[in-house]
Amino acid sequence: MPTHDDLHTIDGDVYVSPRYLAGTTGIGDPALAPLLDLGWELENDDLGNAYVHAPDRKVRLGYLPEGEDDGLWRINAYSDPFGPPAWGLCFNDSCPTEFVTAFTTALAKAYEQGPTAYLATPKPGSTDRDPFLAAVPLINRGWQIDHPRWGVFAIHSPDGYAGLEFTTGRLNPQTELTTRDARWQLWAGTSIDRPAWYATASTDTPVALIKAVTECVSDPAPLPRWREETYSYVKGMAQLTPVIPPRSSAPTPLDVQRAAARRPAALPASSVPRWSTTSRPALPGPGR
Structure with a gap:
């Protein structure tokens, strides 16, 4: 929880708790900043979409408010700049911007460390790429492990309004990048079938980057939002607390x-x- 002395910097008039029931802020700049600060190239098209490219063109981010679907944020990494993506991640248009910022901040740090941190294919038995590590922040904060169906492991928040699913077995690489049928899916709302927001990550997405998101999602501190903007929180489930000036x-x-x-x-x-x-x-x- 922010301290009383810090409240004048809060952009909102209510706190939303738990934070995964807060929606998007509608502003992309905070999530773009970690990459732009590294000198990544920013381009815009005539529709208002923004594209950010790493200097070596091996990582690309699209902020797509005028995209073809609800995938507002799409981040892909490439071993070969002219080949298919090595991995891809998507946040939909209702996902809290803070979670996207957590990912881009971790991505910026990994990029500075080099390709082995953000691009290398996981090796069998590699402990730093163990999928379980991405779930550790959730488990440490009381989320419960579940096995909802064959080939899928899930972890749900104590109130049941958020979850992380990990699918085992072989998946279609193209399908992972273009649909919700991906290796990882993080969501919030009343059900995974009709989530308030979701995020997906394909096979070979570095576990450390996914862990940065689960760490942020499960943080007990609430998020500030404007009460009158109904899209900014999940009504009927989220707890709203006034921000005291x-x-x-x-x-x-x-x-x-x-x-x-x-x-x-x-x-x-x-x-x-x-x-x-x-x-x-x-x-x-x-x-x-």
Whole structure:
């Protein structure tokens, strides 16, 4: 939970808890920033879609508000810039932007470490690529392991409104990149069939990158949103708590009135603090 002193920086008037029931902020800049800070190239098309390319063209990100489907964020990595993707990940248009930012932040760090961190094909028995590692943050925070159907392992949040599924066996590489039938699927809502939001990751997506997302999704701290924007949280399931504006250090007229009421009658009136144009103005409340 943010501290009282930090509330003036919060962009929202309510906190949404649990955070996986918060929706998108509708702003892509925070998730693009970690990659742009590394000098990745940004391009835009005439429709308003944005494309970010790594310097070696082996990782590409698309922010696609005018895309053909609800896949708002698509990130692909390539061993060969002219070949098929080595792995791909998708966040749909309702996914909380903070979760995308967690992924791009981890991706930026992995890119700086080199191809072995973000591109190497997992080796059999490699402990750092063990799929179970991606679920560790969830399990540590009380999520429950399930086996809903043959070939699928799942982990659900305590309230049942979010889950992570991992599919075993062989999958079609092209299908993984273009549908929800991927190796990994993270979702929130009343069911995986009709989720409020979802994210998918294909086979060979580095487990450390997926773990960065599950760590963020399961964080107990709430997310700030604007109450009037109904798409910004899952109504009826999310708990909303008002964001309290920071209190000014300067006395307000009400403070002066209260101080006067507490002042002993024998004290002269000049001892009462006064509000003047030279007093430090109150800090502004949270703004959009």
